[in-house]
Amino acid sequence: MKRHALGLNVLAALSAMAPLLAQGQDASATPANVVVVTGSRTEHAAFDLPASVDVVDASQIGAAQPRVNASEALAAVPGVVVQNRQNYAQDLQISSRGFxxxxxxxxRGVRLIAxxxxxxxxxxxGQAATFDLDLADRIEVLRGPFSALYGNHSGGVIQLFTRDPSATPTVDVDVSGGSYGMHKTDVNASGTSDGLGYLIDASRxxxxxxxxxxxxxRDQGYAKLVTAPTKDSRLTIVAGGLSQHDTQDPLGVTYATWQRDPRAGETDTTDPQNPQRTLADRYNTRKSIDHEQAGATWEQRFGGDRLRITxxxxxxxxxxxxxxxxAFQAPPGSSGGVVDFDRDFEGIDANWYMARPLLDGTLRTTVGLELGRSSDARTGYENFVGNQFGVKGKLRRDETDDVNNTDPYAQFEWEIDRWLLTAGLRYSQVRFDVEDHYLANGNDSGSVDYRHTTPLLGALYKINPNLNVYASAARGFETPTLNEVFYSGTGGGFNFGLAAAKSTxxxxxxxxxxxxxxxxxAAVFQVKTSDELVVDSSSSGRTSYRNASSTLRQGLEVAADAQWWRNWNARLALTLLRAVYDAPFTNVLEGSRLPGVPNATLYGEFGWKDSLEHFGAAxxxxxNTKMYPDDANQAQPAPGYAIANLRVQAQQQFGPWHLKAYGRVNNLFDRDYIxxxxxxxxxxRYYEGAPGRNWVLGASARYAF
Known part of the structure; x- marks a missing residue:
C-alpha cells in the first residue's frame, strides 16, 4: 500500500476548512442564494427550506472532468457516497445516508429524476448512466425526511436539470482522453429560432x-425543445438514448486477489486446463443495453396558481x-446464466400549485398524482452450449413482469413572520404481477401489493437574515425491487413474501x-427502519434477499462553501454516520455495521482562479473509512483510504470562439485502495479495486453564430 501521502491529504482537508476561520472576507463574494425545486416541487430558496438539499452547479459538474459518471460531480455532497465500480456493466453504486x-x-434506495x-x-x-452530464445545468440532491414525499425509496432524491437553450445559435465540440485507453467526444448545438429553443447533444x-x-x-444522445405558446405557458419536450453493446463485466475478486494485483480478475479454479484464466474471461461476462425514452412537460400559470403535467x-x-x-445445476426459476429482457415503461405526474393569504401569512399548497408502469418480457438461458461458455444456451426462464404505482400526494407550506411550517402526505400503492410462461419447473405466477402512507412535518425559524434553524420528521417506505423478488432462499422461485422496509x-x-x-x-439525523431488506445469498449472478431485523442510522452532515481573499475558494463536505443493525438476526449480532457503508466520508477542495477567470487550479x-462487505462483519473490510486529486483549467474568448482546456490527475500519490x-x-468475491494514479486531458471549442 502507498500510505506516504496521508499527511498531504489531511493538509488539503484542513485547507478546505481554513476559510471558516478567516477574517476580513470580501463582502462582494457573497454566496449565491441558490433556488431549488426538489423538496417543495416549486421554486424555493434552498437557504429557506427545512431540509438537507445541496446543489451541484454546472461549473462543478464540468470542473476539469470528462463528464462520464455522476460520481465525478457528487463527491462534494455530504451524506451521499458514490462508488465507481470500474464496471460499466453494473453502473455506479450510490447510497444516501446508508440507503x-x-x-x-x-x-436503489435513492430516487433518480432527469x-x-x-x-x-x-x-x-434506477440507472444513473442515463443522466446526460454534458448538458447538465445543475444537480439537486435531497436527503432526509422531505424525500419521503417522492414515494418508494428511503435514502433521498437526486434530480438533474439540463440547461435551457441559448438565445443565439452555438455549436460546441469537446474531446478528452486519459489513462486506460479512455477517450470521449461530445458534440452539442443550441439556439432559439421563432420562439422555439433547441438543445441537441451526442457523445461517444x-x-x-x-x-x-x-x-x-457508450453512445449517448439527448435532445430538448422549449417553447412558450402563450405568455403564461411553457412546453418542454425531451428525448434521450443510451447504447452500450458488449460492455465487459470484470466481476468482484477476493481480498487475496486484490492484494496480489488490484487490476486482476478472479482465477477460475474449476478449469484445470487453464489455471490462469479468470472467471470473467471463461464465461465472457458482459452486458448490452439499449435505452430510449421521451417525455413532455406542460406548465400553465393562472395568475399565482400553476398547473404542471409531465x-x-x-x-x-x-x-x-x-x-x-x-457443474452448478441452476435452481428452479433461475435465469441459467443469461438474462434477456425487453422493458416498456411509462408514467405521468400532474400537480397543481396555488398560494393564498392565511391569517397574517401565506399558505402555499401543492396537490398531485403520480402514476407509473413498467412491463418486462423477460427470458433466461444457460450460459453455455456443450463445452463452450459465454453463448446463449437452453431456455431456463420465460415470464412477463409488471410493476405499477399509484401515488396521490399533497404538500402545504405556511409562511408567517419568521416561521415556515410544512406538512405533507403521500399514499403509495406499488403492485407486482408476474405471469410465468416457463412451466417445466412449476408455475411461479403471482402478485403482491405494497401500500403505505408517508406523512411529513417540518418547521424552519429565521433567527436572523444569515441564520436559519429547522427540524423535520417523516415516515418512509421501500419495497423490494423486481430483481429482489426474483429468487427466494438459495435461488428458487419468486419471493412474494418479502415485506417493504418502513422507516422513521x-x-x-x-x-x-x-x-x-x-x-x-449542518444537519443531525436519525433513521429507524424495520424489516430492512438485506442480501440472503449472492452467487453466480443470482442474489436473493430477506427481511432482517431493525436498523438504526444516526449521523452528522456538514457542508461549507467559501470565497475569500480575492480569488481563493474552498469547499468541505463531511459525513459521520453510525449505521448498525439495531437487533440481532441469524448470525448477525446487535450493533453490527451495515455493509457497504463507511462510518465517515470527507471531501475537501482548495482552489484558485484569476480575476478574469481565464485560469484556475484546485x-x-x-x-472514506473502512467498509464491511457482509452483514455479520466477519469478512475482511475494505480498508479506509484518503486520496488527493489535482486539476487545472484555462479558458479564453476570441470573438465568436470560446476555448477551454483542462488537465486532471486523480489519486495523485498513487494509493492502492478498494x-x-x-x-x-x-x-x-466482494472487492472491486480502484485505479492508481491516472490522468485526463480535455479541450473544447464553442462557436456562437
Missing part, C-alpha cells in the same frame, strides 16, 4: 478499463451474460452565512 449500499447493480422524468422505475431500481465514450475484462463503449415513456433492452460453474426519519439542522463569504449547512481530497464492495457475495 442503497446493498445494490448489486444500478441504483428533467422531471424518473430514471427510477416504479419498483425503486470508450475505455479499455482499469480492471481486467472491463472495456466499454408524461413520459420509453423502452429498455438488456442482455447480460453472467458467470457460474457448469428525524432531522435537525442549521443554515448560516458567515461574514457574507462562507455558507455552512487540490481535492477524498477520504473503491467499492459487492455486498453479501457468497463466494467472498
Amino acid at each position: 442503497g449500499a446493498r445494490s448489486q447493480f444500478g441504483v 428533467d422531471g422524468i424518473p430514471a427510477t422505475m416504479p419498483d425503486g431500481q 465514450f470508450d475505455t479499455d478499463g482499469y480492471r481486467a475484462h472491463s472495456a466499454a463503449r 408524461a413520459y415513456g420509453g423502452e429498455r433492452h438488456v442482455v447480460q451474460y453472467q458467470s457460474f460453474s457448469k 426519519h428525524l432531522e435537525v439542522g442549521a443554515k448560516a452565512i458567515l461574514g457574507e463569504a462562507v455558507r455552512v449547512n 487540490l481535492e481530497t477524498v477520504a 473503491g467499492s464492495v459487492i455486498v453479501g457475495d457468497s463466494n467472498r
